[in-house]
Amino acid sequence: MTLSRLAVLCALLLLPTVRVSAQAETVPFSWDQATIYHLITDRFSNGTRDNDSAYGRGLDGNGSPYDVDSTGHFLGGDFQGLKGWVEDGYFSDLGVNALLISAPFEQVHGWIGGGFGEFQRYGYDGSWPLDYTETDLAYGTKLEFEALMGAAHAAGLKVLIDVNINGVGLATLNDMAAFDFGGITSDEWRGWRPASKSGWQSYNDRLVTITDSTESWSKWWGPEWIRADVPGYEPCGEPVQTHCADQLPDLREDVVATKLPSFLKLKWGDEKTTVESADLDAFFKRTGYQRSATNHIIKWLTDWVRSYGIDGFVLNHPESVSPESIQRLKEQATRALADWKAAQGMEGAPDAPFWFAGNVSDHGLEKSEFFKSGFDSIFNYGFTGDLQKPIDLQFATYAESINKDASFHVSSFLSSSATGLYGRSGLQNGDSDLPNGGPDLTGGGSGLPNGQDLKDAATRLLLSPGAVVIYYGDESGRPLGRLGVDELERTKSNMNWAHFDEDLVRHWQKIGSFRAAHPAVARGGHDKLSDAPYTFYRGVRQGLDTDEVIVVMGANGKTRVNVSIVWPDDTVLRDAYTGNVAIVSFGQATFTADASGLILIEEVR
Numbered sequence: 001m002t003l004s005r006l007a008v009l010c011a012l013l014l015l016p017t018v019r020v021s022a023q024a025e026t027v028p029f030s031w032d033q034a035t036i037y038h039l040i041t042d043r044f045s046n047g048t049r050d051n052d053s054a055y056g057r058g059l060d061g062n063g064s065p066y067d068v069d070s071t072g073h074f075l076g077g078d079f080q081g082l083k084g085w086v087e088d089g090y091f092s093d094l095g096v097n098a099l100l101i102s103a104p105f106e107q108v109h110g111w112i113g114g115g116f117g118e119f120q121r122y123g124y125d126g127s128w129p130l131d132y133t134e135t136d137l138a139y140g141t142k143l144e145f146e147a148l149m150g151a152a153h154a155a156g157l158k159v160l161i162d163v164n165i166n167g168v169g170l171a172t173l174n175d176m177a178a179f180d181f182g183g184i185t186s187d188e189w190r191g192w193r194p195a196s197k198s199g200w201q202s203y204n205d206r207l208v209t210i211t212d213s214t215e216s217w218s219k220w221w222g223p224e225w226i227r228a229d230v231p232g233y234e235p236c237g238e239p240v241q242t243h244c245a246d247q248l249p250d251l252r253e254d255v256v257a258t259k260l261p262s263f264l265k266l267k268w269g270d271e272k273t274t275v276e277s278a279d280l281d282a283f284f285k286r287t288g289y290q291r292s293a294t295n296h297i298i299k300w301l302t303d304w305v306r307s308y309g310i311d312g313f314v315l316n317h318p319e320s321v322s323p324e325s326i327q328r329l330k331e332q333a334t335r336a337l338a339d340w341k342a343a344q345g346m347e348g349a350p351d352a353p354f355w356f357a358g359n360v361s362d363h364g365l366e367k368s369e370f371f372k373s374g375f376d377s378i379f380n381y382g383f384t385g386d387l388q389k390p391i392d393l394q395f396a397t398y399a400e401s402i403n404k405d406a407s408f409h410v411s412s413f414l415s416s417s418a419t420g421l422y423g424r425s426g427l428q429n430g431d432s433d434l435p436n437g438g439p440d441l442t443g444g445g446s447g448l449p450n451g452q453d454l455k456d457a458a459t460r461l462l463l464s465p466g467a468v469v470i471y472y473g474d475e476s477g478r479p480l481g482r483l484g485v486d487e488l489e490r491t492k493s494n495m496n497w498a499h500f501d502e503d504l505v506r507h508w509q510k511i512g513s514f515r516a517a518h519p520a521v522a523r524g525g526h527d528k529l530s531d532a533p534y535t536f537y538r539g540v541r542q543g544l545d546t547d548e549v550i551v552v553m554g555a556n557g558k559t560r561v562n563v564s565i566v567w568p569d570d571t572v573l574r575d576a577y578t579g580n581v582a583i584v585s586f587g588q589a590t591f592t593a594d595a596s597g598l599i600l601i602e603e604v605r
């Protein structure tokens, strides 16, 4: 157990605990009722310092350390740290039933100038893959990943990973030097430092001698694999399917890749290359797919499912690849999970199928063409905007569109790395006071000026129909990263274990546990019962049983609630928020709301 985890757990234990109920454990898992916790492994919890400088990251080309910049450096989070929180029940206490973790694959080893050059940007968030067949050793070994998966499954958590079949990691100087591509002609880059803190950009632009040599660049992925603006490659295109999303090289779907990338063969060595080649041959023989670069990536991604029982993918940039590639990824991943279950002796077990969600920029609550590509759910960028609507209209619309159409589903969120951290902006955060951009292992900052706003938004999110996504630190008031850097980069600050908003966490825990215990919340039909205080009903049939709840929002003190629509007299009810119990009499139950004004009514069974 790490110190920070112990400290946070102790802090939580000191507060009065409301144990909602044990019902959550008996509710069968359904993706339609998912409460997903989305985190970046590197930014969540550092289980061991032994892997913190994997591949020489944080060191220059001569082995001398750079000043740590909390924005774009790897900060130490790993599988082992995350596993500790899984085992301590941190996620289960929040009512979370699925983790969404950043891609575990080996990332490019080097960095480029980030933003306008104000920080060094490594692939810490898993979005710059170098080798899909290995874990990144900063996150941990394959054995540690397997242990994390085992711990998550043992805790009743599904595990999703963030994937992408559109782009690979950039060329960095360290990788060019290590894997002999791109033709660096000078060693000047190795010890280079910018003249000013905002000058990191020129590292790649100016210093490096990028030769015009088609031959030396062919030793990278090769022109059959990617589009990139380097000699000998088809340049990044204009149309969305051939453009270089996030400036990353675009994987080609249109041509056969006749050979493996040279740098990978060099990295792997003869023995591994032989094994991987035979494996790929078997995959293409079985599937009959064209040997395109994208289909290679599909093979490698689904290997992770087959080896570790990954329960689902969230596919980023689906708009930048063909619908056929998306369908192939889902088909192969579904098959791979079935293979894993068979190997575990789990065939026929009542368990959830592979879940496939899409992260499409600005997608809202509409049944778009993407659902034809096989997505089980699409991330809902419209949620924070919908918070401006009258509350009953939002709840009723979501229940109607999501729960009455089995072929439509969205996953709502408050915060993301693409949109910002909900309720947190401005000057409150950061380590801009650290002169050298020194290590900011706390996530920096302390206060949360808009805590109430975040609390109210949490209530709305967790009580909304459909799946919901908690972006790490939404529950604890994690502040933005340091000021003065790219705004979206600031959304990926370190988890704020040292400045944890316990009151806010409690709030998420209570409503999250209620949501986990009651399928009616996410999956049920919705009816308004009263305007003042706002009271609603949700109900869903579960086999022979019916799950029903009544929720009051904005209650003030002692509140009589007409519950006769659900419960007869003498039924014992509980408010899951405060733990208060009441008995139905003349169709009414009386509860005393606390300052939250929230009454979460469930039957005591």
Ligand SMILES: [Ca+2]
Pocket: 046, 047, 048, 049, 050, 051, 052, 076, 077, 078, 138
């Ligand atoms: Ca570590």
Ligand SMILES: [Ca+2]
Pocket: 166, 240, 241, 242, 243, 250, 251, 320, 321
């Ligand atoms: Ca593409």
